Amino acid sequence: FAITEGNPKWDKNNLTYSIENYTPDLAREDVDDAFRKAFKVWSDVSPLTFTKISKGEADIKISFNYRDHYDNSPFDGPNGILAHAFQPGPGIGGDAHFDEEERWTKDHKNYNLYHVAAHEFGHSLGLAHSSDIGALMYPTYGFNDLDNIQLSQDDIDGIQAIYGPSNNPVQPTGSTTPKACDKKLTFDAITTVRGEKIFFKDRFYLRKTPYIPEAEVNLISLFWPNLPGGIEAAHEVTEKDIVRFFKDSKFWVALGTNVLPGYPKDIYTTFGFPKTVKKIDASVSEEYTGKTYFFVGNNYWRYDERRRSMDAGYPKLIIDDFPGIGSKIDAVVNDSGFFYFFIGTRQYKFDLQAKRVVAILKSNSWFNC
């Protein structure tokens, strides 16, 4: 995290805010709600409180503005710069300005007002931009979650460095951004996507590209804005050029970066899972046979992509057909005739022909650490 140069801060914990004008993009109550929730993001993790006032001068004045709005930082029309805010202080200090030429939304479409406001209020409180891609204070827009912004530990450390810990007896904690070369790195899910492997962890994906020496770490929402974080299983069906993502008993289908309309759907109707299956641990699809494998606890199911039905005789025990692979698989991906099973920090390379594990690797072996 970074604190604004000179360490400017409010000398009181009970701050006021006012909404000077409203965007026509949203109903007034939605704007009010977005700002209230955005302040709550910070009050939940610090001793600060925020009260909306409509009379008198508030500490933080919020407004929507066009182009040059006489603060020496003109807006640039649609996209580009979305908003800015001033460091704590009197007058314009703490104020947050939003570019009225953006389309402000309350959903995943660009640009979610609650999300941008929470970032700007970080500046209003004295935080500068963080270089942590998972931090709310990262300077570029990346949509995370419709209902709740999950602050990273980096954001919490930043605000608490300025104002001290929360008054809550249970101190809040935030998420941490995965590091490709972390020896303790585990994955939630892995899939191929049009020839490359994408690894999922919490709100993030990791991938190795030829452009940068280290693995790229970014938010899942950058590729698939309407997918939730914490994907539990994923696989590509190359024949159909689709990727399926699973979380709890729901799944989504994406064609490239577009999540198809009508999703999420439940896994019971489409695949025929019994209701006892609450979530999929891992999944992988085999191009040549057209079979998709679903791993749940110590069992697995096999789905026929061509017949669009589950094969008879399943579930079977994983250990019976994949000797050497224990139960509870985190993720699985196929590559050149091998299945790579990920369990904790280990990875088991499984030969489908020989039906045995041929190598045990570290989970992050794909990142040239």
Add this chain to the structure above:
Amino acid sequence: FPAGLQTKEQDAKIIQKYLEKFYDLKIDEVKNPKNKNSNPVTEKLKEMQEFFGLKVTGKPDAETLKIMKMPRCGVPDVFS
């Protein structure tokens, strides 16, 4: 190839404006660098690439331009 040239000119403008706005690039220093051996644009590009975890080349490669074109907050990443 005029289209390519135009794109390059546009990109150059984007890079200059971006570095001025968010990395405190002083256009006077570009025209009259204090140190003849270092280019202020290259130095600022390196700073920006390091901040965003990109490969630090000091050159405006595709990944760097991609980040520069992303929607973002108007507050600078660095301070004068």
